[in-house]
Amino acid sequence: MTDSDPVPGSGDAAITAAEQRAEQTRHRNLPQFDDLPIPADTANLREGPNLHDACLSLLPLVGVWRGEGEVVYPTIDGPFKFGQQVTFAHDGRPFLSYESRAWLLDDDGNVIRPAAREVGWWRPQGDDTIEVLLSHATGIQEIYYGTPRTQTSWEISTDVVTRTSTAKDVTAAKRLYGLVNNGDLAYVEERAMMGQPLQPHTSAYLRRVVG
Template sequence: MTDGNEAIEAAAERAKLTRWRNIPQLDGLPIDGDTANLREGPNLHDACLPLLPLIGVWRGEGQVDYPTMEGPRTFAQQVTIAHDGRPFLYHEARSWLLDAEGNVLRMAARETGWWRPQPDGSFELLLAHNTGILEVFYGKPRTQTSWEMGTDAVVRTVSAKEVTAAKRLYGIIGDGDLGYVEERAMAGQSLQPHTSARLERVVG
């Protein structure tokens, strides 16, 4: 993890390339739209300040592995974390599998949800997955630039695979990249490493 001064310097350098970009918006919306760029749109709600470093659009690659699959496999991912001025953050992640040469094999996992900061400094993360899984995470910041969470509830549709628990750790690492690791208990397996990725900021 980076310290405060290093993070500020890295952010300033990175912003030379990303500060002019934002997520697209359609004209004519009579309310504030989402923004992944803190220089544009509504002011960030004070309740979201502990999550501020997460806001942006992030892209990169990672590894997925589990005893029930042939692995490890390489995937690419885009994560969007945005806000509309209210006391929560919007979350979307899209992934696709890559072959050994980095070519796209097929689309993979997709999730959407909400980061909900709480008055005591903790937060909730609600996620819905395209695979029929709904998860409620509770977590706390570990530092100013890292956040750890675990599931309190996992609900699945009748057609979804068995998932019973998950943990995640997000952090700003290196020169300002977003890194994360996830553990998952599913298909009769105990909680263990499942995915990890390192993503570069492309917006914000």
């Protein structure tokens, strides 16, 4: 290491790592339709409409993230490993669109089958509150409220959970998202379901692939 090299763990090192990652992701974005008569969603802050000022507290989330995680719960045989892609995008209005797709993995990292899917909206408010609406392919609808904990971490908890007659019995959920290790995205989720109290359910570590 020379005198000009960034010290590991320092702010300079974090900036250097972010620049190195951006070389691989800055030129990628969501597939676009050129004939759409309204602004298309963008997951790359270098392209498309400007991020709405109301969403500045969520700016670090914008992008496409991909990685692996683990799901556990007393009512399943796990823990199980899964792969996941999470997308936070915007169209210039005061909200982020959100989509998550997951797939189960075997012990060697091979894909077994598609798993959970969810879509929704992150709606920051003027008092720093974040409203999050999520819809799951399993028939569950959730409304979360939360706030930024820091400039790079966000915590949300359910206020309302509704479900179809065929969905699992879910009564509450809580999530914590944060940027870690020079800009990767990690999250942990707790759930109360199937008669169990709120407790750890899923966690994942994701790396940026777009933005």
